[in-house]
Amino acid sequence: MSTKLSIATYSYEHTEALFDGRVKIDGVDATFATEPLVSDIFRNMLDGRYDVAEFGLTYFLRTFDLQDAPFMALPIFPNRNFRHSAIFVNTAAGIEKPQDLAGKTIGEFALFGHDAGVWPKGILSDEYGVTVDQCRWVIGGTDHPIPPFDWIPQPVPEGVEVRRTADGQTLGAMLESGEIDALISVDVPQALLNGSTKIARLFPDYESVERDYYRRTRIFPPMHIVAVRKERAHHTDALRAIYRAFVEAKDLAERTYVRDASKQHMSLVTPWFSNLFENNRRLLGEDWWPYGLGANRRAVDTFLRYHHEQGLSKRLLNSRDIFVPEFLDT
Known part of the structure; x- marks a missing residue:
């Protein structure tokens, strides 16, 4: 019997395959949703509308200072950006x-x-x-x-x-x-x-x-994670299927850029994109948008330290505090 879950994320190119059905979530009867503003997803997750949802890292971490923290995280990072700019x-x-x-x-x-x-x-x-x-x-x-x-x-x-x-x-x-x-x-x-x-x-x-x-x-700063309501965190098989599906959707987006390099990305309207793409691959590697805790632990630990140092978390949290335990080895 499949687990019924409502899942919300912003509509990115690396989540598109979840919305259009190219990637299925095994054993999960998933209802996907998005919002005009990504912050609306955060707010509606906090209000109980979704079981699993993209969540800004600081918004997510602030809930750990509530009397009963309502969420745990999956090591899925749908939004990341360098921020000197x-x-x-x-x-x-x-x-x-x-x-x-x-x-x-x-x-x-x-x-x-x-x-x-x-x-x-x-x-x-x-x-x-x-x-x-x-x-x-x-x-x-x-x-x-x-x-x-x-x-x-x-x-x-x-x-x-x-x-x-x-x-x-x-x-x-x-x-x-x-x-x-x-x-x-x-x-x-x-x-x-x-x-x-x-x-x-x-x-x-x-x-x-x-x-x-x-x-x-070696930090490509993550901005968001995917949060799951604590009462759903014991559905380990369903959560692992969700994690695999997000990875597959992201990998599909990455493979499109790799494949189109042979045609100099002629489907895009941005000139000289192929040179940018090749420079990025040389610096960031073949999987330049990695999920899983192993590839992101340094970035996550750094953000957790910053969050505490800036007075936004009462205590210094670590990965074991915030991620669903079964995903600490990803």
Whole structure:
């Protein structure tokens, strides 16, 4: 008898085969869903709508400080990104190098410690000596006002100044006007995309910086995991089938790029993509988007440390605390 489960993930190219049925989940009667905003998946998972769902790492970890943590994780990482490129500065703020961020007022998208913020703040601390308590923080939407994400715990460490934007304010406009000195955001400010000279990236040649970061650390930063409700965590066979299906769907997407290299990726509209693809394979390897804990343990442990150091987790968690035990050997 198959296990009936509702599963939600964002619609990526590496999850597409789950939605269109090319990849089946053995022994599971799965209902797949997605949402217009990936954060809506997180919120609806927290509200009990799904059995298994993609979850932002910080949103997931914050639930471990609730009285009864409701989730465990599967080592599936559907969203990952290098994040040196997520730090933006006002060009008149006198910020020429990372150390210049100390003492500045910095905006951050959505909440203090969003997934795309935990990583760069941790890197700023590890590599440049800039810690969160050295800065003032303003939380809000980048180009559109957003309400507080009050459906998830929002801890602020003692001694760190954090405030929200006023009604109607956006961080992108505040950065361009100089009301804030810098911004850490998953979203690129529209003004920068429109060619504003008042906003720049902290690391102008961010690709070279991020490639160097990977060479030194072997970390391709994960942003999201897949969470399962604790009352479903004992369905080990079903969860292993889900894990295998996510891996297969991801592998299908990777194999498409490998196969199309012989035709110089002529199905894509991006020129010189084949050169980028080959450079990425040389650096990141044949499986450049790995699932499983073994290939991601260093990245996971680093994020867990950053999360604790930034005052977002009451205690330093480890992999055994957060992953379904049967997946610790993946």
